[in-house]
Amino acid sequence: MFACLQVWASVFNCASVICNRQCPLHRDPSSTPEGFDIMASVGHYCNGTMTLSNLGIRLRYNSGAMVGCSGHNVRHGVTYTGDRIVWAWFIRDSLQNFVGTPRSSYATFIHVD
Numbered sequence: 001m002f003a004c005l006q007v008w009a010s011v012f013n014c015a016s017v018i019c020n021r022q023c024p025l026h027r028d029p030s031s032t033p034e035g036f037d038i039m040a041s042v043g044h045y046c047n048g049t050m051t052l053s054n055l056g057i058r059l060r061y062n063s064g065a066m067v068g069c070s071g072h073n074v075r076h077g078v079t080y081t082g083d084r085i086v087w088a089w090f091i092r093d094s095l096q097n098f099v100g101t102p103r104s105s106y107a108t109f110i111h112v113d
Contacts, residue, residue: 010089011091012038012089012090012091013091013092013095013096013099013101014089014090014091014092014095015087015088015089015090016086016087016088016090017085017086017087017088018085018086018088019084019085019086020083020084020085021086022078022079022080023076023077023078023079024077025051025053025075025076025077026075026076026077027071027072027073027074027075027076028071028072028090029072030092030093030094031070031071031072031090031091031092031093032072032091032092032093032096032103032104033070033072033073033093033106034070034103034104034105034106034107035070035072035090035091035104036068036069036070036107037068037069037070037071037088037089037090037091038066038067038068038088038089038090039066039067039068039086039087039088039089040065040066040086040087040088041061041062041063041064041065041066041078041084041085041086042063042064042084042085043063043082043083043084043085044063044082044083045062045063045080045081045082045083045084046062046080046081046082047079047080047081048060048061048062048063048065048078048079048080048084049061049078049079049080050065050067050076050077050078051076051077051078051079052069052074052075052076053075053076053077054074054075055074061078061080063084070107071090072093091104
């Protein structure tokens with residue numbers, strides 16, 4: 001694994017490709033709580049909606065959309081009509097612990113005038 005880590009060019013240690021799957025509201029307990037997951041959606045579909053229920057947010061999630069959120073902390077789900085492919089990038093907590101990579105800190109917001 002050490003040899004692979006020397007050429008790994010992403011902060012994310014896992015990726016998933018999801019095809020034509022309605023996604024009920026859920027959290028991702030295997031992801032790191034500090035990290036953000038990135039989800040990009042493409043395809044021939046309409047009425048795409050991503051719900052971030054514990055934040056009270058509903059987003060239009062049509063083809064070409066990309067969303068980043070903490071999948072560990074934010075309850076999220078997607079509905080749509082048609083054919084869709086999603087690429088999801090995330091940091092698997094157990095893999096990060098196994099390899100011994102340092103943990104990131106939580107994202108923060110600083111207001112700038």
